[in-house]
Amino acid sequence: MHELGVTQNIVAIVGEAAKGRRVTRVTLEVGKLSGVMGDAIAFCFDVIAKDAGLDGATLEILEIDGRACCEICGLEFYAETLFAPCPCGSHRLRRISGEELIVKSIEMAEAA
């Protein structure tokens, strides 16, 4: 699912923040319900990083579990899918986590 385009955005964000310094690690948060597959991003990252001066940077992907809060009974629960109902049967849910797609941090070798 469009992970190439998503990864290009990631590399652009990292490149702008690094300002030419050598990036050694990129940490991403990817929600399990975000519709984006971490494996596919990792695959694309290897390809794109080379062209964008991030050669050698390690990509760390933190997968975030899906959690939702039921708007009917107020229960907070793990949601394995976007449409997993609350144990009370309700589908009226507020998503608490699981849809993240965030460049959390980067690590850089100290610039000269």
Add this chain to the structure above:
Amino acid sequence: MCGHCGCGDETAATVLNLETGKQRTVKRNEREHDHAHAHGHLHHHDQSHSHDHDCRHEHGHADGARHEHSLSHVHGGAPPADQVLTLEAQVLAKNDAIAERNRAWLKGREILTLNLVSSPGAGKTTLLERTIRDLRDELGLCVVEGDQATARDGERIRAAGAPVVQVNTGAGCHLDAEMVARGLRELKPLPGAVVMIENVGNLICPALFDLGERAKIVILSVTEGDDKPLKYPHMFKAAELMVLNKMDLLPYVDFDPARALANALQVNPSIGSIRLSARTGEGLDAWYGWLRDERARVRDLAFT
């Protein structure tokens, strides 16, 4: 290349104005300047400021997470061998910012903009052709037509009688907000118009990319499976309305419209639904009624 849908963009997207025949390439700043201007719009980079052009996403965190800005704390303290820079940057912030700009532009002009999504072959173009023929003068319909390649659908829309701009996404599998911005610039919709964005036929990728539309409409035809809302939940969750098309073929297929709606409601309890056949005209009144109501709402809401 994306392992799921073949999405990529070595081939640049293009915008073709079918009225004038003029074609442009959708250029993206981060590719022109590599990483220097990743935000991709008019922006003189100032090392000391804090990126307020994308603040909705880069600074505003719904979860209230503490946020140290990347540019403000790289100095100071004895630097370790490696420096950690906290970014908390939303990956799709740039697309979302352009989408919001599109939305504000459209809202101020009281233009109703709808993003039509479906699998390939569900009948998006046929529904648009029919709608244009019936409501062109009443609603001021015009179309941003998205396809990976060719202007075939754009030509069909033009033949039906509506102004249209064809966006070809090249290797891309969905329209994004920048492509739509360029499309609108060519289309120049008049105040009060109704702009239909026909997305690339794909039930996966377009769900993630806000274009600045008022609503997504997902079209599901009865020749598909009635379990598609569960198989492609992101799209049905993002849509406000599900149009069940090709109802004239229902006697010949196993599709159960009630089951399709029940499945869609599981994913999205507030989704609306309309059953119709763009070919025979059955059910179009409900669709036209929905369009009229939405347009009235957009006119009421401008500048609120």
